[in-house]
Amino acid sequence: MFNFTIQPAFTERVNVDESKVYEILIIGGGPSGLNAALYASRKGRDVAILAKRVGGQLLNTSSVENYLGKDGSSGEELTEAFRSHVESLKVPILEDAEIRKLEKTDGIFHVLLGDGRRFKGKTVILNLGTTNRKLNIPGEDTFASKGIAYCAICDAPLYKGKDVLLAGGGNSAVEAAIDVAKVAKTVTVIHRSEFRADKILVDKLYEMKNITVHLQTQILEAVGDQRLTGVRVLDKRTMEERIIHGDGLFIEIGNDPNTSLVKDLVDLNASGEVIVDNKARTSLEGLYAAGDMAETPYKQIIIAAASGAIAALAANEYLNTI
Amino acid sequence: MEKMINKDVEKQLRQVFGAMKEDITLVLFTQEGECYSCEETKQLLSEVAELNPHISFVEKDIHKNADEASKYNVELTPSFVVLDKEGNYRGVKFNGFPGGHEINSFISALMELSGNASEVSPEIAARIAKIDKPVNIKVFVTLSCPHCPGAVEKAHKLAMLNKNIEGEMVEAQTFYDLSTKFNVSGVPKIIINDTLELVGNQPIEAFLTQIESL
Numbered sequence: 001m002f003n004f005t006i007q008p009a010f011t012e013r014v015n016v017d018e019s020k021v022y023e024i025l026i027i028g029g030g031p032s033g034l035n036a037a038l039y040a041s042r043k044g045r046d047v048a049i050l051a052k053r054v055g056g057q058l059l060n061t062s063s064v065e066n067y068l069g070k071d072g073s074s075g076e077e078l079t080e081a082f083r084s085h086v087e088s089l090k091v092p093i094l095e096d097a098e099i100r101k102l103e104k105t106d107g108i109f110h111v112l113l114g115d116g117r118r119f120k121g122k123t124v125i126l127n128l129g130t131t132n133r134k135l136n137i138p139g140e141d142t143f144a145s146k147g148i149a150y151c152a153i154c155d156a157p158l159y160k161g162k163d164v165l166l167a168g169g170g171n172s173a174v175e176a177a178i179d180v181a182k183v184a185k186t187v188t189v190i191h192r193s194e195f196r197a198d199k200i201l202v203d204k205l206y207e208m209k210n211i212t213v214h215l216q217t218q219i220l221e222a223v224g225d226q227r228l229t230g231v232r233v234l235d236k237r238t239m240e241e242r243i244i245h246g247d248g249l250f251i252e253i254g255n256d257p258n259t260s261l262v263k264d265l266v267d268l269n270a271s272g273e274v275i276v277d278n279k280a281r282t283s284l285e286g287l288y289a290a291g292d293m294a295e296t297p298y299k300q301i302i303i304a305a306a307s308g309a310i311a312a313l314a315a316n317e318y319l320n321t322i
Numbered sequence: 323m324e325k326m327i328n329k330d331v332e333k334q335l336r337q338v339f340g341a342m343k344e345d346i347t348l349v350l351f352t353q354e355g356e357c358y359s360c361e362e363t364k365q366l367l368s369e370v371a372e373l374n375p376h377i378s379f380v381e382k383d384i385h386k387n388a389d390e391a392s393k394y395n396v397e398l399t400p401s402f403v404v405l406d407k408e409g410n411y412r413g414v415k416f417n418g419f420p421g422g423h424e425i426n427s428f429i430s431a432l433m434e435l436s437g438n439a440s441e442v443s444p445e446i447a448a449r450i451a452k453i454d455k456p457v458n459i460k461v462f463v464t465l466s467c468p469h470c471p472g473a474v475e476k477a478h479k480l481a482m483l484n485k486n487i488e489g490e491m492v493e494a495q496t497f498y499d500l501s502t503k504f505n506v507s508g509v510p511k512i513i514i515n516d517t518l519e520l521v522g523n524q525p526i527e528a529f530l531t532q533i534e535s536l
Contacts, residue, residue: 004331004425006338053523059468076468096472098525114527116445145521149508154467157495158507227505248507 025121030056032291032308055079130255139222147228343437413481418493422465
């Protein structure tokens, strides 16, 4: 309650200019977008970032323990370190940018925002990230925001002293379970197969006395009345169905790429990710994709950041040829 | 008493507040007896007021100053409003302690009302100007939520741009009964006129679409 986390953005804001054509326009403010901006700016390119929010999904991470040299930073500290590095190069960043449309006409990319503003770029690097995947079970929509939550660090305080269910078995799920267990009375982790999370995290999870784990257990339905009261599950080993009670359900089962903006513009793979080559090029000339939305294996902060660097260097190379 | 704002934060705040152009007033409502986080909120606001001469701070008792409380539609404690240079209420209200991440929506409100208003696009400005019925926007937050200040700032921005609109932050844990009433189980949760709801840090367009449907 008494810690303050001030975003530095209030001090020196450089505005993104609607009238000019940027050499590299970066859409998205997560690790890949910020690193792309750093690399593009250092090449002397005229670059700007349009972001829904700087940090992206990194902001939802309470503790980052696998970014080289930054063990134990909060997602937010890492975000601010990235941001201040980029801002030290005077890269203009527009936040709260809701992208309505992206199109390429006469060799120029036009980006239309939800509030009516338009921006232009000779090249565009997309870093739209991903959205939390839903379970797609009956009751999920009914109890969305009535007991079902997708952001553990945001919503954990609302479940102080309560019994919480958590779906998922990857790193984010296990981290979220550990975070929530610090405030909740109990946490019950439910996962349809075995843990995919790093062993170091799973070991930590089993050390928490108030966490129970049900593996090989599939959630079939979210149940409740006015609010969620539990889930109906299938134990895949015994093939028996039962109800597990809880006051809340956190869903941390992975992410889907945010590609609705570009699905008619570039080629996507079967998972809906943007297909890119080893220089982050999409099927449309001058358009690059990086970070978790692109077809790169393993969604990790350091991999997203690195893919942003590749995209910026490739865009720089391309600009030399036109 | 030990300072709530440490040296680092103080330095940052002084730097941010350096850009203030106009006077603003923080009016905090508290009450005698049990009042969760009243003391802390009072301390934070008074420390903030010391950081820049443009900021004034007054504390009122919600019962003894009932007329003033009702003028700003203040019903909870702690609750504070930010008044502009003319002492006008511009619909900017905080219910609960604006710490953790929420310090950002607090700073933003102070900066916006002290002559550093951020611009909105002409399209959005036109939509806001057209709203001609009373609109109350409650944004439920937790202090550990990085997405919440953005939603609060938008509610406040709408309020500043149209006198029919009031925007208030509600710290969900402090006002447990209110959070239960509106089924707050994920934040930010945005409640418009106690009937419509949005979840998440939605774009200002989404606020407007809901408001226009009233």
